[in-house]
Amino acid sequence: MELFAEHGFEATTVAGIAERAGVTERTFFRYFADKREVLFAGEQHLEAVFVSAIAGAPADAPLTDLLVAALDAGGAALQDMRGREFARARNEIIGANEQLQERELLKLAKLSHSVASALVERGIADVPARLAGDLVVSVFSTAFARWVAADETRDLVELQRQGLTAINTLVRTETG
Amino acid sequence: MELFAEHGFEATTVAGIAERAGVTERTFFRYFADKREVLFAGEQHLEAVFVSAIAGAPADAPLTDLLVAALDAGGAALQDMRGREFARARNEIIGANEQLQERELLKLAKLSHSVASALVERGIADVPARLAGDLVVSVFSTAFARWVAADETRDLVELQRQGLTAINTLVRTETG
DNA sequence: CCTAGTGATGTCAGTGTCTGACATCAATGA
């Protein structure tokens, strides 16, 4: 993180990271699949939180409640993980490099897929489940982008709730 | 495409592609930013179709109509571009490789961003515009996945309409 | 106390992607 913040992602070599960590390049690649993956370790934990929230909801909970539960749990977990300042620093690094954005999008796509699977487990049909998975990820990442914005002080969970409301009115209009 | 289909993306070297094309490796990289980009040329055209549909809609069109217009235009354009069989072949290659999926997700994220910008141009507020951009992309890619499925024969535009309907009922339930 | 095995790390050689610098060569236009 220090090296990335100082010289940028591309200008930082794996040799440099390994040296700073006191290991060889080969050892680095035994811990991380590739150079980008350093910034995405522990991502599967967040995914588990989303999924657990859905799987652990009361049996009679309507779809809405499942999505809200997943977002609340996920948002809270992310906030507790390493704090907003860490998230800001990490986000700036990722925002400056397309390779990293690609990786982040892949992680989010997997999150969407996991959420969809969890919903299918609860009897939701395939297509609505996929769309709901995307919706959850959309609300999550839009709220996250706002959460790490320079002047923002509000809670991530609160911002997610606002996002859900926005989608509601957005689609409500849609009925005409 | 032939080489990728035959040996897979990773096993195909740029040297091999260049040779097949009758040029040198260096020339390949003057036409494509990297090896993956070969499969994503002409993507900006599709993006333009989505944006034009929004920008060109009647001044008094409600948000719903803008999203439907964008999806109809984009779906139709994609269908007319190179046909379903080509899309299937391309999709299979991409589905077999995570690097290519990452690139595709990046392209879709850019599409979402463009759609959101086009909506902002029409006076939609920032957050709803972003969410609507994601929604359009979600409906588009979910419908696309179904469109290229093995036994599917329905129209892409029709599948997108179904997706929109699904989101409607999905969020309608949400009101309680 | 010895020893065989196990896991983490180092070493090394090699492949493949991608880039910068420079050379070549054909087409174009004054």
Place this chain on the structure above:
DNA sequence: TCATTGATGTCAGACACTGACATCACTAGG
């Protein structure tokens, strides 16, 4: 006729990543 321009080739090199093998500390069993 000649300078210019654009496309391509040539070459060397940086860097990411991998497979194969060596080393070495630690541990369990005799």
